Amino acid sequence: MASAPDTIDRRPYWAIQLDSPPKRNLNAPRPRDPPGYTASSSSKRQASRPSLTRKPPTNAETDTLKIKKSWELAIAPAKQLPMNAIMMYMSGNSLQIFSIMMVFMLFKGPIMGLVQTNQVFTRFETEGTRKTLWMVKLVYVAMQLAALAMGLWKVNGMGLLPTTRSDWLAWEIARTARERTIFAFR
Known part of the structure; x- marks a missing residue:
């Protein structure tokens, strides 16, 4: 049996084609322009704009x-x-664990936002924007406080806020009675 020569490429045909793409035929016709496109109008637009560089703001x-x-x-x-x-x-x-996690996340976001208010707006602060940026910061703080208010509403709805008199019974002083009633057995 004769062995196969080393020059035979054992790769698939498509892999061989990828290594050597077909030559482009320069005599082939160009594809037609899409409807409504004229080459003369685009060359006129380019001629009317001498440079495409943009002025800095x-x-x-x-x-x-x-x-x-x-x-x-x-x-x-x-x-x-x-x-x-x-x-x-x-x-x-x-x-439940889900509702407690939701309330925790509802409080965490606004508190972190309030703490980082100045850091959030440092990239916008320049000499020209410093006068108007305080109003923006004020609105930002108001929005964060609104989110905190929603968290308080939820905690109150869950019954975790001590808003009723019965929540403070530990600090109530027992009333002294003015009269006493004693049962008499006959």
Whole structure:
């Protein structure tokens, strides 16, 4: 039996084609332009624009953009309120692990947001935006407090807030009676 020569490629045909792509035929016709496209109109547009470089934005434009982005960031906690309200409604008022975790997350987010208020807005703070950024921060804090209020509402609904007189019975002083009634046996 004769052995196969080493020059035979044992790879599949498609793998061999990937190594050597077909040569492009320069005489082949170009595909037609899509309807509504004319080559002359695109060349006119390019001729009317001498350069495609963009001017850098001015400080006023940059400050305006930073204020807009900071307002979006300040309103973001309010966008989460409806979803949090639905989740709190669905978790119920009983003391279960799911409802306790939901309440924990409802408190954790706003508290961390309140603590990190200045850090959140440092990237937007410049000389031009410093005057208006305090109002944005105030709205951000108000939205975080609204989320905290929703957490308090949920905790009250679960019965964990001491809001009734019976919750404070340990500190009640026993009343002294003005009269006593003694049963007499006849």
